[in-house]
Amino acid sequence: MKKHLALIALIAAPLLAGCGGSPSSDTGTPPPGSEQQNAAEPTVGTPFTADMGGGNVAKITIVTAQFVDTVSANQFAPKPKSGKFLQLDVLWETEKGKTSANPLYFNVKDAEGRKADMQLFGDGTLASGEVIAGDKARGFVNYDVAPGPVTVTVTNPGLQTVATVKITP
Numbered sequence: 001m002k003k004h005l006a007l008i009a010l011i012a013a014p015l016l017a018g019c020g021g022s023p024s025s026d027t028g029t030p031p032p033g034s035e036q037q038n039a040a041e042p043t044v045g046t047p048f049t050a051d052m053g054g055g056n057v058a059k060i061t062i063v064t065a066q067f068v069d070t071v072s073a074n075q076f077a078p079k080p081k082s083g084k085f086l087q088l089d090v091l092w093e094t095e096k097g098k099t100s101a102n103p104l105y106f107n108v109k110d111a112e113g114r115k116a117d118m119q120l121f122g123d124g125t126l127a128s129g130e131v132i133a134g135d136k137a138r139g140f141v142n143y144d145v146a147p148g149p150v151t152v153t154v155t156n157p158g159l160q161t162v163a164t165v166k167i168t169p
Contacts, residue, residue, distance in 0.1 A: 042165045044165065047059045047061040047091075047093075048061075048163050050154060050163060051156065052099045053156050053158055057094070057095045060090065060091070061090070061091040061093075062089070062152065067087075068085050069084065071119055071123065072123050074123075078119070080119075081117075082145050082146040085142050086108060086116065086143045086147075087140050088141045089139075089140055090103075090139060091137075092126070092136065092137045093135070094132060094133050095133065097133060098133065101129060102157075103118065103120075103126045103128065103139075105155050106155075107153045108151070110148060110150055111148055111149045111150070116143040116144060117144045122142050123140075124140050126138070126140060151164060151165070151166050152166075
């Protein structure tokens with residue numbers, strides 16, 4: 001019987017040690033790099049890194065975001081149905097591997113959550129194509145949306161969100 005009690009005490013002692021009254025050293029702040037720590041939300045003019053899958057990494061910058069009346073000098077270009085076009089000036093750089101710059105990786109919703117229509121034709125639009133490490137692509141991505149606060153979502157080729165940028169004019 002003494003052997004059983006000694007064995008129980010030997011097993012229980014380390015388990016109970018963590019339950020004692022000693023103060024915890026937890027400060028409530030998650031350690032750096034933990035999943036609970038939130039990265040700063042990307043903003044216009046500030047580059048952000050995007051995992052495009054397969055070890056390929058892009059650095060994307062929405063250089064400017066402005067509401068404009070037209071996206072083409074062509075006299076036959078369509079007029080915006082919502083009053084203005086949101087024109088995103090996008091700089092796409094590949095940091096690792098090769099990525100594909102693609103205007104279809106960008107989506108815009110207005111303040112009420114309505115998806116804006118992309119305007120595929122315009123002057124200087126971002127061309128869809130492969131960008132190898134160290135290379136850059138730049139161009140406009142245009143949306144027919146009423147002026148006001150919008151949210152831009154950037155996705156990877158698997159359509160997973162890699163960044164969200166809130167724009168308030």
